Amino acid sequence: MSAPLLQVADLRVAFRSGQSWSHAVDGVSFDIARGEILGCVGESGSGKSATATALLGLLPPRAARVSADALVFDGRDMTRLSEKEWLSLRGREVAFAPQDPMSALNPIMRIGRHMRLIQPRIAPREAHAAAASALQRMGFADPETILRAYPFQLSGGQRQRALLAMALLAKPKLLIADEPTTALDVTVQAQILDLIESTARADGLSVLFITHNLGVAQRLCDRLIVMRTGTIVESGATSEILSAPQHAYTRALLAALPGAAPPRTRLTQRAAP
Amino acid sequence: MRRPPFVLYAGAAIVAALGACALLAPWIAPYPPNAVDSGMAFAPPSATHWAGADGLGRDVFSRIVHGARPSLLSAVGIVAIGLGGGALIGALAALIGGATEQIVMRVTEIVMALPGLVIALALTAALGPSLVNLTLALGVLSIPFYVRLVRGETLTLRERGFVKAARAMGAGPLWLAVRHIAPNLAPVLAVYGTMGLSGAVLAASALSFVGLGAQPPMAEWGALIFDGSQTLLTEWWVAVFPGIAVALSALGFNLLGDGLRDWLDPRGDA
Numbered sequence: 001m002s003a004p005l006l007q008v009a010d011l012r013v014a015f016r017s018g019q020s021w022s023h024a025v026d027g028v029s030f031d032i033a034r035g036e037i038l039g040c041v042g043e044s045g046s047g048k049s050a051t052a053t054a055l056l057g058l059l060p061p062r063a064a065r066v067s068a069d070a071l072v073f074d075g076r077d078m079t080r081l082s083e084k085e086w087l088s089l090r091g092r093e094v095a096f097a098p099q100d101p102m103s104a105l106n107p108i109m110r111i112g113r114h115m116r117l118i119q120p121r122i123a124p125r126e127a128h129a130a131a132a133s134a135l136q137r138m139g140f141a142d143p144e145t146i147l148r149a150y151p152f153q154l155s156g157g158q159r160q161r162a163l164l165a166m167a168l169l170a171k172p173k174l175l176i177a178d179e180p181t182t183a184l185d186v187t188v189q190a191q192i193l194d195l196i197e198s199t200a201r202a203d204g205l206s207v208l209f210i211t212h213n214l215g216v217a218q219r220l221c222d223r224l225i226v227m228r229t230g231t232i233v234e235s236g237a238t239s240e241i242l243s244a245p246q247h248a249y250t251r252a253l254l255a256a257l258p259g260a261a262p263p264r265t266r267l268t269q270r271a272a273p
Numbered sequence: 274m275r276r277p278p279f280v281l282y283a284g285a286a287i288v289a290a291l292g293a294c295a296l297l298a299p300w301i302a303p304y305p306p307n308a309v310d311s312g313m314a315f316a317p318p319s320a321t322h323w324a325g326a327d328g329l330g331r332d333v334f335s336r337i338v339h340g341a342r343p344s345l346l347s348a349v350g351i352v353a354i355g356l357g358g359g360a361l362i363g364a365l366a367a368l369i370g371g372a373t374e375q376i377v378m379r380v381t382e383i384v385m386a387l388p389g390l391v392i393a394l395a396l397t398a399a400l401g402p403s404l405v406n407l408t409l410a411l412g413v414l415s416i417p418f419y420v421r422l423v424r425g426e427t428l429t430l431r432e433r434g435f436v437k438a439a440r441a442m443g444a445g446p447l448w449l450a451v452r453h454i455a456p457n458l459a460p461v462l463a464v465y466g467t468m469g470l471s472g473a474v475l476a477a478s479a480l481s482f483v484g485l486g487a488q489p490p491m492a493e494w495g496a497l498i499f500d501g502s503q504t505l506l507t508e509w510w511v512a513v514f515p516g517i518a519v520a521l522s523a524l525g526f527n528l529l530g531d532g533l534r535d536w537l538d539p540r541g542d543a
């Protein structure tokens with residue numbers, strides 16, 4: 001097995017709050033192999049998004065401090081990248097799928113124009129063809145119509161698929177997906193998850209899938225890391241973690257799943273015959 | 274697209290009428306602006322001289338129609354300088370941030386603390402009284418207003434989901450500025466620029482009134498009001514009708530700006 005695509009060792013992210021620093025990510029280590037889908041689960045404020053933002057080099061330099069023993073992407077030390085190098089990495093090798101498809105598209109720009117972002121130096125005709133085929137891969141039967149459409153003409157699921165098509169247009173090596181299905185209906189969620197999974201399996205795309213939804217994580221991810229208050233409390237193969245959670249917090253997360261064993265409260269007791 | 278509100282039509286009609294005067298003055302005005310007819314000196318409004326005649330027997334209505342061109346042109350010039358410079362400086366300040374932004378905003382505040390019209394008066398007097406210098410002075414002094422507006426809007430836009438998403442998806446500063454920031458600033462600038470025109474018309478005629486803008490015998494609204502101010506109590510029409518022209522244009526630009534805002538602001542939908 002070759003070296004992992006992404007190696008993270010002892011990643012720390014601190015945000016300035018007044019005079020002191022608050023540690024949003026406090027010594028996190030994980031690897032992502034090529035073609036692997038790693039789930040990162042945890043509640044709000046557990047440091048999931050701060051980790052993702054650090055991996056995209058988007059933390060505000062004045063308000064945040066990032067340090068790591070190792071932050072190696074495809075053989076490159078991410079802690080030493082210049083802003084220019086980040087720009088050539090972002091969107092091209094490390095892609096991003098945003099959380100809220102409703103607000104992630106410029107309301108006054110057609111989808112086709114959005115998709116030119118990733119390929120500015122390509123001739124318009126080729127760019128158009130590439131965008132159309134990327135949309136087709138994301139399940140759009142009529143990509144020409146979508147390319148001409150404004151965001152408000154698309155449904156939430158269509159927008160998220162368009163965003164995924166944008167993200168995957170440049171054939172990135174790593175996709176960072178920050179709760180990409182949270183804002184969507186359950187049926188549309190399943191469709192998006194299938195698209196991510198099939199692309200990862202077909203193209204050897206690695207995915208860091210951030211979610212607070214264990215059901216989604218179980219369906220998609222090869223391995224899981226469970227985060228809480230900036231640290232990883234448990235990690236391992238998805239099936240192992242979900243069948244035999246070692247950490248109390250993981251068990252609490254599992255118990256919070258709808259459809260899991262209902263907690264014994266007065267409500268459920270009274271509902272029993 | 275929503276149906277434009279009534280004030281938009283009202284404002285557009287007034288502005289269009291004034292614009293037509295400016296463009297087609299020689300064809301609209303019944304007399305040449307500087308045609309002296311001593312027999313008609315201080316003739317009151319009548320069928321031949323709709324707004325009367327001034328002390329030299331010049332037709333006041335014709336002078337107002339011809340005055341639309343310098344008055345509106347200087348107003349447009351003032352807003353073009355202020356809005357153009359202000360938008361550029363404000364957007365850059367917001368996007369660059371740090372010390373640059375701090376310095377720009379402090380300078381802006383200092384300039385805004387100065388009484389604009391008085392400084393413009395001094396500046397125009399120093400540059401030499403002329404309509405061009407008046408336009409330059411008022412234009413430059415209106416820059417800070419647009420700097421503040423555009424900086425604030427840019428800071429808000431930068432936090433919008435689609436700008437953040439675009440950054441995360443690999444957009445560089447140029448793409449963000451050209452594709453996301455500028456197009457979304459446009460409606461705000463259209464509204465405030467239009468409203469700025471009304472202030473500019475007033476300020477330009479004020480400076481012309483005190484003799485710092487249009488020089489005689491040029492027909493310009495502020496200068497026309499000054500011409501008539503000596504005889505306001507007896508031959509009122511010489512000053513009052515140009516005054517109405519100034520007020521009407523200010524009203525027209527305000528209505529148009531208000532209408533644009535109601536029409537373009539997506540929050541108005543609720």
